[in-house]
Amino acid sequence: MAAHCIGLIADTHGLVRASVHRALAGVECILHAGDVGGDAVLDELALIAPVAAVYGNTDPPGDPRLAADIVRAIGARQIHVSHGHEIGAPTPSRLLARYPHDVIVYGHTHRALVERADGRLVINPGAAGPRRFDLVPSVARLVIDDGALEAEIIVLA
16 A cells, blocks of 8 residues: 655745745645635645645635635545634644544644644644744645554755
């Protein structure tokens, strides 16, 4: 069974850095965890791989290209993507309690994080857009290989 490699991105806020193309090269799809910042971002990411995206708290309501959440089966694993703002201040423990999926992807906090709990993964790829606070822009790659889950945060230049 072939491994699946999925690109994870969040909080682009209207900016796709050139380094995103290198960081996510070769992924089979990109899941965007919200605060997209417009159709141009989705169009640019689609040059890399097919994109599915959720809306964040700064995205305008009613955009037909953005969902409230995404649930996707890849390999034998279920992935849930939302922005995280729907539960207030998202934390891994709150997300794990709310969503039963194998992999939970969120954004909103702009802080990159990979946390493993009971065979499940919670991933925040960090904020890929304009630099805010003292946080370094980043994305993530998720690999699902015969059910095994691995995630890597990739710092953007």
